[in-house]
Structures are given as C-alpha cells and as structure tokens.
Amino acid sequence: MLKISTNPHMQTNRDIRALMLDVVIALMPAAIAAILFFGIDALRVILTSVAACVMFEYLCCRYWFKSENSTKDFSAVITGLLLAYNLPSTMPCWMILIGAFMAIVVAKMCFGGLGRNIFNPALVGRVFLFISFPVQMTVWPVPHFLQMISPDGATGATPLKILKSIDASSSASTQMYSIDDLPSYLNMFLGNIGGCIGEVSTIALLLGFAWLLYRKVITWHIPVYYLLTVFVFTSALYFITGNMKFLPFAHLLSGGLMLGAIFMATDYTTSPMTLKGQIIFAIGCGILTVIIRSFSAYPEGVSFAILIMNAFVPLIDKYATQRCYGEKR
Amino acid sequence: MVKEYMFPMGGIHLKKYKITTDCPIIDAKIPDIVTIPVKQHIGSPAKTLVSKGDKVKVGTLLADADGIVSSDVHSSVSGEVIKIEDLPSSSGYEEKMISIKTEGDEWEASIDKSDKIIQEINLSPEEIIAKIREGGIVGMGGAGYPTPIKTAVPEGKKVELLIVNGIECEPFLTADDRLMVEHAEEIIMGARVINRALGIQNAIIAIDENKPKAIEALTTLSKRYVGVNVKVCRTKYPQGGEKQLIRAITGRELPSGKLPVDIGCIVQNVGTVFAVYEMVLKNKPLFERIVTVSGDGCRHPGNYRVRIGTPISSLIEETGGLSDDVNKIIIGGPMMGNAIVNTSAPVTKLTSGILLLKDDSFSKKEASACIRCGKCALVCPAGLRPYAIKQAVTFNDTTECLRKLHAGDCIECGCCSYICPARIPILDYCKIAKQEIRKK
C-alpha cells in the first residue's frame, strides 16, 4: 500500500534525543575535570544526581502522566548532570535526592514536562538546596591538586568569596581574605580552585561549548553576549570605583558563570526563541549576575540571574520578533 | 576567486542525493494512450477545442487559453481523441482530461525538428509574447504561472534584469542540470529571446555550485554572447526560491505582496527558457519535458524526455518497475513535492521529477511536544516565526493574528518541518494559516 504524507518528505536525523545526547557529550569534559580535581566524591555526586533525576522522571511518566517514558530523550540526564555540577563534592546523597526531586518533579513535570517548564529545572533544584542547606552548599573542599600543595587546608574559599570579602566597605570582622589569596588566572582557567564540582574548570566547559557549536546544538549568541556583558559591566565598575572586587577577569573565570552561560542559559525551553530575544535575555542575565555578585549578600548570582530572566522569557518572546524577508531593516 | 552568491536569511544544507547527475537525457517510450489535463497551470482551465474521434498530430492545439491567466494545451502524440472526461489526477481528485490513443508519431508540419541552433531573432517583442502564448508555456519550476503574463511588462514598470533560475536546490532532481549541460546554447538563446521581449540587454544565469558541468558549459558559451552572464551560487536550500534568488543575485528584497517586476527583475526557470527557445525559434509548443526519475526505490534512475500526458505508471515501468518495498511516490523534489495516490495519473508540464522512496529516513515520524528550541525561526528563509504560527493555528486564533505573523509570506519550502527536532509538521500549520488568510 502506498503511503502519503505532507511535504517535506525529508527530515533531519537530529531529533530531540540526538541533540540532548550532544549536550551530554559536551558536558563530559567537565565531568572528567570534576573527578580529576575532587576525586571519587565528585563521581558519587554526579551518579546520584543523574540516577535520581532519571528515576523521578520515569516515575512521573509511569504513575502520574501514564504516558510514554520520556527519559529516553536524555533531557533528565542533562538536568541530573547540571544539578550535580552545581553542588560541592561533599554534598550528602539524601540532599541530592531532594534537589533532584525539586528539579524534575516540581520544576519540570508539574509544568507538563520537557518543553513546557518555565524555569530551568537544574537551577530550581540548586537554588532550593542553596536556600535550604546553606552550610552544606557553601563548604568547598580544596581540589586535590591544591591539597598537594597545602595539605592542611581541608576547605577553601571560592574566588568569588574572596572577591566579596576584600570589599573594604564590608565589616572588618568578616574580612578574612586579601587579594593575594585569589588563585592565579591559570589555576582558575584549569579549574584548580574551590567551588562546585562542574563549574571550576573553565577549559573543560569551553571544550563543551566548542562541541555544541560544532554540532550546531546552540548558536554562539547567548554565551558570548552573557560573558561579554559581565566582562564589560565589571570592567566599567572596576575602572570607575577602582575596587578590586570588580576584577573583570576574575569574575569571568570564577564561579558558575561559564557553566551558566554555556549550558544553563542556553537551555532550549527556558530561553527565548528568536536570536534578538536571546541577546536581550543574555544581556539581562549578565547585568543581573554582576549586580547580585557585587551588591547582594550572596557571593554567587548566576543561578538567580538566569532564573529571574527565565521568568521574563514569555515577555521577551512576545516582543522580540525577527525581521521578516522584505521588511525594512 | 569568483564571488559566490547566497541568500543570507535562514536556509538549510541538505544531503544532495543527486544520483542522476551524469545520466544523459533519454527519450522515454511514447505510451499507447496519453491523458492530457486541460489545466496544468495556475488560473482557469483551458477550453477544449477537440472532440471525441478527432484526429490530432503532435503539437496540435487541444485546448485554448480561457482568459488571460490560463494557458494553451497541445497534443503530445499523434492519434485519435478517444474520450474527454473527468479522471483522477495524481492527488486522486478528478480533473478534466483529454485521452488520446497513439497512432504513429506524426508531427505538425510547422515544427522544426532539426538539431540546428537558430541564432537570429527577427521577431518583435509583441510577436515573441504572442508566440509564447501560442506555445502554452508555463513556469516549469513548479508554480505553473503562465509565462506570457510574466514576460509582458505591465505599463509603467521597468525591468532591468532577467534571472534564469538554474539552481535546482531540491535533492534528487537533476532535470534542469542535464538540460543546462546538453542544451546550453539553446538556453542562452532562449534567454536572449526573453530579453528581446522585455526590451533589455541583461540576463544572468544563476547556477548552483554543485553543478560543475553545467557551469562550465554555460560559462564558456556565455562569453560569446553579450549581456548573458553566469553567476555561481553557493549551495543552500531554498536558493532556487524566487525571492531568495533575487536576494542572492541583486541584494534586494521583495517587499511582501509585491511581484519581482516591481523591483525590476524577472525570474524564469531554465526549463521555461528552453521551452521559450523551442517555441519562438523552432515553432515547437510545450508538449514534452525533462523528468528526473530517481529515488532509492528506483531500479534504473535517469533523466527522461517525456511526452506530457504519459501515465506515471508507464514511466515507472520503463525505469524498472515499482517494487513492493517502495513506500512513497513523489512528484517533484522531496522537500516541496507531493506524495501521490494514483500512479495512472499523467506527467504534466510541472512534473520535474518522480521519486520512488523506500528508505525509512523519508517517512514521517510522529511528532512530540515542542521544546522551544527556536530552530524553525532560525532556518526560515522568509524570516517568519513558524512556531508562533503553529501556536496560533492550534489555538484557532483569528485571521488578524495570523496576518500579524506574516503567515501569508510563507514560501512553503519546508525548512521548518525539516529541522524540527520534535518532528512537528510545522509547515502543515503554516499552510492552514495561509488557507485561513486567503479565505477572508
């Protein structure tokens, strides 16, 4: 029997699963870096988080939606990886489970699953954990390479915490660090610094970015505009105030900025759909990140910035249209 | 380094599948019975001039254009008219067709059957346009817009440039490619004929970079003719779209709802230009065309010169028959062509290819929910937001909403459906949107 269908009769083989698999591959260098720097504990965090996310999605599909199992599209794996990358290696397993529950069940499946969620699931999980367990979330084990150099230090501060506390205006009692405590740019670039397991190694994340661009999973706009905004904004503040806490390169290389800009802000579902919208979104993320990092009580602002901008996405989508063929430039 | 031309907005890169590039054009067998539809163009159907029992020759006028937007239809065989009635077309809907039983192959005496290429054009522009009308020539790229209307420049408009479209950006199809390789000089002469009708001196033949032989053949020949130039375009789908080609060659964009004439351009397909040459200089009306028969389910793919009205089934039979594992038969290319229902339907003036597809990669997959990746907006060559159109159609939004989204400017190229990772047939929704807009 002949079949009929509508044109086009060709479709790309890059379906959701293929795209998501490419994101997973792009996240692998960071996983290797994490295990290299934080040892077997990092592996434990990653595996727990991924397994928990996949399990929760499977259970939701099976017993709640009673629909086809959607874990096959790998989006839950990505959420699990991203959540793990946003946690310190000392995180207890049961807390990771709670984070995964918040990410998958509350932030994703409650909205109807992939494509319908408003907020980035991994970030919702992280922010929930960050607010609920601030102590566990801000204990930063010193990476192994660093430990070899100063074995007595069990925990270390992240570069952002150092930047925050060298602010002269903050109360003198909490001032524990000086600008000399800041790790070298090379260490920051390689990832030999304290922090969440997946966010430390800039080079590993950039490798992932290169893969995503090569496979055309994302366009360069969101990450580049995001990083550029942060750089320009901190440079401006640095040159106007002269305050060392605005050191532009330190901001660019530390904290979750790279991870956020490359993998979280570019999440398909929670970012605008047109290039114009994506640029507005990225610039908004950048400005909010610098504001939160510099002027709030928190040393890190990437997750809050992206979540806040996520809420603006429907609005951006409504107004940031693109130029049609034949319209005036 | 030659400058390469390409439209900047959207577009995709497709796998080419041009397996018949090196197959010379073969004359297809003349079938025992041909069925010639009286409507093979946009506009009103032609008025039938013959009746049952009439004897006709190859090139005899069967039906006369009814009104301005219409076209003549000629007999493609010699023989006897056996019936004039409604028969199912390739889509299964019935259309009025003239069936002719073949007896021999006797051509009308006025047709110049020699291979000699005629170089002089002695006709006035009006005479040329009248001849094109007599030849029943329509846009052979797929739209089927009657060519005489396109070549007659409306009062007050000024045409500066003729673009001959030799892009053929659809995968599989090589009919235009072979035509350019084998009949390069005729195409150049055809372009000169149209130039004379338009009263201009400037023609550009645009060819895709993946057709080196055609580029070579036409470039060397075009040096001998003043005003005819070859421009090579970088491969990107849908470069062959009229609006996209104009943008690539001239750098100008056609405002919504305007015709190419409004910005001084005329675009003609190479097949049309060849037909114009044959009619104007050799008196041969449009009763045969080059058809690529290809696809992964085709045993002997190739390029055939087919008489219009030949049943698709007999053409398939000639290329090795229809095997059981063929899933779909498509008229045209895989991106914009239509899957057909009825293989006894005839080849028409607009049939650029017949594809027999069996591979799983050519079958449609079930759609899942939109993941909001925005790729459809990124690849849309018309700069639309197909996802928004889809949403408006699913929620039965008003026509006003669809108009605001410029849904009427969709060129139905299929890039959005092609790229969608969720396999959503976005183009279907765009087509519904266009339909709704047209209804009002």
Add this chain to the structure above:
Amino acid sequence: MNDLILLNMLILGGTAFVAALILYLVSKKFAVKTDEMVISIAAALPQVNCGACGKAGCADFATACARADEPSFANLYCPVGGAAVMQKIASIRGFAATDRAQSVAVLRCQGSCQNAPAKIAYEAISSCRIANRISSGQSGCPDGCLHIGDCVKVCKFGALSLDKTSNMPVVDSKKCTSCGACVKICPRGLFEIRKQSPAGGMVYVACRNKQKGAIARKNCSKACIACLKCTKICDQIKVENNLSYIPPEVDAGVFGEELAKSCPTSAIIYKERVHG
C-alpha cells in the same frame, strides 16, 4: 519602646490609608458602567464563548439581548443554551420567547473503514484540512470523511468522538448544542445542523459524493448512486450532480421509514427520535 510601636503603627496605618484612598479614587474614576440587565442575562448564558450565536462571545450576546426590541429579539438565539436559556432571557426582558425546533449536527458520510476500505495509508498527517489538500483521501472518495478528526478537536462540548472501529466521528446528540463549529472546520463540509421534524425524528442522505454512481460505489458501499428512488417517494427531494439531498422540510415522521428502506445502498439514514 512604646514610642517605637506607636510610630510604626502611625507610619504603616498612614500608608495603608493613603493607598486605600488612591485605590478608591482610581476605581471611581475608571469605573466601567455595566447594565444590570446585561449582567443578569450573561449569568443565564452558558458562558462558553463559542460564537455560535454569531456574536463575539457570551458577553456580546448578552449586550445584544439587553438592547434588542421585541422583533429583533426574536432573531437572537443561543443554540447552545437552547429554548430553556432563551426562555429565561425572555422573562428577564419581559418578552415572550419564540419557539424553535431543536436541532443537532449530523454527519453526512458513512465512509468508515469497513464501508470504504483504505487504498493508501496516511503517514503522520495531523489535520483533516491538510489531508484534504494533499489527496482525495484513504478510500479515494473525494467528498468523504478523512478520519483524522479536526471536528472532534474543535468541539467544545465533547459531543464528538472518533469511533475506534469505524474511525468515523460520532455525534452525541445529547451533548450536541448545534453551535456549528464542526460545520465550519470540516474541509469537506460533511456536517449539517439539521432541525428535527415535529415528531422529533430526522431523515437525511449520509453521503456527499458527487461522482457517478459506479465510481462512487467503487469507493464506498454506502454511497449515494443517484438512483432517483427517493425522489419518487417524496417530490421535495432533489437529485443534483449525482447526489440526492433531502431538505429539512421533509417530515421524517411521514417519509422517514419508507425513504430509508427504499435506498439500495442505505445511504439514507432515518432516526425515529434524535433526542432521548
């Protein structure tokens, strides 16, 4: 300490007072005047905003009802709410409600999988409107049901469902409000809003195929073949373009049974009672 509490109370209380004042003034200034009658009529309406009455929505219809005089009110009708709702609105306005025969959507096709076997297969086609464009359909009948169910999706009252065995939309006459959404959406115009005859019955030709009898029969065993038998029973019935059409004026109670029996292809459907 007490001072502090007092100060807090004053500041907060003051803020609250000022805010309340602003809210009050704004609501006064921008108040939308609404007619009491419009509100009470709107309350009686089904509030599904289907547009079946020809107005933009229930609110629009309520306004029209409230403004209409007696003769023009007789032309206003909410097919969804039916006689009961119109009665209520009429009593609000103090008019007498006009009587209307109950109507229901009927599907004028019987080209199910069994009656009209598929000759080709659909591949991921999501809409009847698209299927109608690309081909004459699975069975080959150019006027028959396409089995995808745009009508089911568009029905706001859940009165339509796609039957699993026959693959045809089925009208639940109890739920059907004759809003006409299915009539508008069907690309082949297979639905008709038909008034029932005085006795509550209905008779209609369930076929729209305009092909010649022999071809029509090839596609579907229950096609109208224009044999003209029905025209001999009732002279109001007309056969045009190889297709018979029974006008709604034909009394189903009188001719229904005979017509259904006479049809050689059972293309004529007779229902003794449509509702209940």
